[in-house]
Structure formats: C-alpha cells, structure tokens
Amino acid sequence: MTCKDVAELSHQYFCGELDPARAAEWAGHLRTCSSCADEIEQQTRIDTLLRHSVLSEPIETTVLDQRVRQQIAASRRTVFWSRLAIAAGLTVVLLAGFAGYRTFLQPSAPQLCADAARDHVKEVIDHGHRRWLTDPTAIADLAQHNGLPASSFANLAPPGYHLEHAKLCRLEGRAFLHLVYAQGASEFSAYLRPLDVASTRDATVRASTSSKLHIAYFQTTHLSAVVVTDQSSAATLAIARSAAKALA
C-alpha cells in the first residue's frame, strides 16, 4: 500500500468500510511510515476541529419547521379539494353521461308523436301499399321477435275494437310494432316498442293534436306506446288509457 493509498483510504478506514485485510494493510503501513502516521494524526485533529466548529454553530429551525408544517398543511388542503373537485367532476360527467344515455335510448315524445301521425296518415288513412300481417299468430310472432309479449296487443283496445292488421315501421329511426284496430269505420293505430332501459315512470298519457289527428303517448315500465286516431280527443284519451291499463 502506497502513501497515496493511505491518504485516500483513511476515511474508509475510520468508518470501518475497509475489509479486514485492507484495514490491516493500512494500519501496518502507518506503523512503518512515520510520515503517513504524522499526516493521519494531523488529519484526524483537523477533522475533529472542523466537526466541532461546524456543529457548534448556532442553528435555529423553529421558524423553518413552522414554514414546512404550513406548506404541508396547505398541500394537504389542496389535495383534499383537488380530489373533491375531481370526484364532483366525475360525478357530473357520469350523471350527464347517464342522462344522455337515457335520452339517446328513450324516444323523445314530440318527435315520436309527429312521426306516428305521419305514418298513420300514410299507412292507414291514405292506405299505403305496405304489406300488412293479418294472421294473429304471425302478428304474435312478430311482436315476440321484437321484444314485445304476444299478449301485449290482445286486450289493448277498448271493447268493440278488433285487431285488423299489423306491421313493423320506423318512428324516430327505431322499429315499432304498428297495430291497427277497427270498430266499424273508426280506426286507430297503436305503435309499440320495448324500452331499451326499464323506466320508473308511471303510465301518464300525454295527448296532442296534429292535422285533425289526435295523438296520445305513454310509457309503461317496459315499453313506449303511441296511439293515433282521427277520432275526438276524448275518444283518443279513452283508447290510450285503456291501452296503458292493459299494458301496465
């Protein structure tokens, strides 16, 4: 071990970081080299003086510690409010998304009624050339295939009416089962479609008029329905209430 090695390894020696063999070599060199021994002795004294000198300097940290605690407390408040804001934001987004989802899935009554009125005029009053199903079994199959119970249309109409024919149509871009009931010269259309998302709404009937037609719209827990007729508004409401009761 050279004198230069002794100087470089001195701190490791005093820290106990040297392995036993190197430590023995280091100490052995000092025993045979008075120059290094003097250097190390002097270095040790200077180290001690430096340590005592720096450690004896007055250090006041009360104010600093207080500043640190205040900064931490402020950051905790910021984190709390940030998390709260994020949670609130997420809730709003989720609620808005859910509302949008519901809106997207559920028919909008005004547009639906307008479409139903147009379809009734075209297919029932003006006798469009669409192909109708008249066989009750075929109509029941069509209803079931479109998610409606076969019994949904059996008692839908008030007494005296009979199911004349049925077909699928599109209202507001969605498939509806279009049923036409007749009693003598009086006819009405019933449009049914299962809801994509079950509703908690009661079967409130909403009625409107359009070009001498009366339209009633209602939802049960599982389907939406539109009744269209050129009969009086009272007769239209009576039909709609009867249907709502039967489908509830």
Added chain:
Amino acid sequence: MVTQQDEFEHTVMPQSRSLLRAARRLCADSQDAEDLVQETMFLAWRSFHQFRQDTNVRAWLFRILFNSFYGGKRRQHAGPSIISMELAEPLSAVSASNVIENLDVARILNTLPVDHRTVLLLAVVEGFTCREIAGILSLPMGTVMSRLSRARQAFREHFLSSAKLSAKEAS
C-alpha cells in the same frame, strides 16, 4: 392510529437542523439555505409514502437536498469559491496546535469549491460513510474517495496557511 404526518414529524422533522447546517455551506445566503431545506422537506413529504422505514432517513434526506441543490438554480449562486493562499513555508514548519483554537474554521471551509465542501461536510461533519456519500451524490465510490482526499488536502493547506499567518501575527 399513527398517521403519515405523525410518522413524518417523528422521522423527518428532527433532521431539519442537519439539513440547514449543510445548506448554509452550500448556499450564498441564509435565506437561500432555508428555502433549500424547506423545499427538501416538502419533497420528502410528497414522497414519504415511498420511504422505507429500514432505509437511512438522513442519507435519504441529504440525497433530496443535494438533488434539489444541484438541480436548481442555487448551484449558480453557491457560496464563495476557492481563495488562493500562498504558502511561504513548508506545511511541516507550522505548529498547528498553538494557533488552531483561534482560527475561523468555518470561514476556511467556505473558501473551498462547493464539491469539496460537500464531501467534507458529509464525511467529516455528518459522519456518512463513503458508500453513503456515493449514494447521496449519485457518484461512484472511487470518485467519492478521490474527491474526499483532494478536499481534505485542500482544506488542510488552507487551514495550515491560516494557522501560520495567525502564528506570525501572534509573534
């Protein structure tokens, strides 16, 4: 139930004195030093959940302190750089024991370059091992050892030079 803040108060806050002592040797003024320590403590708080209880908290804190110091602008405003001191006589001719009590050792330390001050503080004052210093400063062990050796040599030269001047003045 012990909260994270309780744990921080118990483990980290008592180290502010050591950190401030080191920061004063690094920064140009005491306000900068306090800011550096505050920044260190706050960074420690933010990553305290990652701190493992079986690690050396002092080494961890000093590492944050030096990372902040070297990573920040304070490095540009570090304390005084080396002041040249001519030696009129060989070092061995100086009898340090007679005059060292009167020397301003802290002032002599401030005359060293910041890298030398750093390793001397960590090794001699704070008592870190070479391996710990290597971890704190993110340096290889060999670099720490050679830097420490050069820092000691430089400090001793300045120290003995000052001692010699004081001895002359005394006589």
